[in-house]
Amino acid sequence: MIGLAMRDYCLFTPQELLSLVKGGDKNAFTEIYNRYYDVIFRFLKKYLKSNELADDVCQNVFLKCWEQRHQAVTIEEPVAWLLTVAKRQAIDTLRRASVEQNALHMILSTYEVAHNQCENDQLSKDYLAFINQVVDDLPEQTRLIFKLCRQQNLTYDETADVLGISKHTVKKHMVRSMKILKNAADDELGLHLLMVITICLFNNH
Numbered sequence: 377m378i379g380l381a382m383r384d385y386c387l388f389t390p391q392e393l394l395s396l397v398k399g400g401d402k403n404a405f406t407e408i409y410n411r412y413y414d415v416i417f418r419f420l421k422k423y424l425k426s427n428e429l430a431d432d433v434c435q436n437v438f439l440k441c442w443e444q445r446h447q448a449v450t451i452e453e454p455v456a457w458l459l460t461v462a463k464r465q466a467i468d469t470l471r472r473a474s475v476e477q478n479a480l481h482m483i484l485s486t487y488e489v490a491h492n493q494c495e496n497d498q499l500s501k502d503y504l505a506f507i508n509q510v511v512d513d514l515p516e517q518t519r520l521i522f523k524l525c526r527q528q529n530l531t532y533d534e535t536a537d538v539l540g541i542s543k544h545t546v547k548k549h550m551v552r553s554m555k556i557l558k559n560a561a562d563d564e565l566g567l568h569l570l571m572v573i574t575i576c577l578f579n580n581h
Contacts, residue, residue: 394454397445405445408454409438415455416462423466433469437462503565510560514553521549 385393385407393411396404416437420430440461451457511522524535525546532546539546 390454391452394451394457397442397454400445405438405442408458412455412458413438416458419459419462420466423463424469429469433465434462437465440465506560506565507557510557511553514556518549518553518556521546522553525550 385403388396388404388407390408390411393404393408397408413434417430417434420433420437421427424430424433437458441458444461451460511519514522521535521539524530524538525532530538532543532550535546536543
């Protein structure tokens with residue numbers, strides 16, 4: 377009986393499905409999800425350049441659309457509705473990522489100064505020691521590039537000139553080091569790296 381009902385939904389037009397969804401029909405929404413997931417995923421991947429991130433945001437897009445189904449009264453096509461929400465979600469995701477990455481780079485560039493500020497705070501000292509240990513364990517060239525960029529405050533161009541390598545290579549190693557630091561904080565401390573360094577900066581106040 378359920379299988380027959382689902383096959384019937386496959387025969388509905390987009391407009392019929394959308395009308396049913398507005399009325400709270402979950403089976404109709406499941407059909408919309410199955411019918412348009414790939415379209416929305418490909419659209420998001422063009423913005424986000426990551427399969428995993430595109431999938432995460434795509435799931436959130438469908439969740440948002442279900443939660444906001446009553447607001448879709450002026451939408452005539454499900455795909456137009458989904459793409460409207462998807463574009464907004466993609467832009468928000470990129471904006472948050474940009475702010476977070478800039479903040480993280482700025483804080484990392486001053487973590488040596490933070491070390492002096494946190495002498496009387498054991499938790500902060502432990503976190504700084506953890507960061508230093510992860511940096512020390514980086515592959516040799518990655519560690520050198522990280523220290524030149526973050527401790528010596530050299531630009532990517534300046535670091536490339538010092539080491540006789542391309543700016544692209546410097547960027548590749550910095551992306552690698554940041555990923556290792558983030559993963560280490562997640563796996564060993566159960567905290568986001570940005571939170572760990574923020575604690576180091578502000579716990580002593």
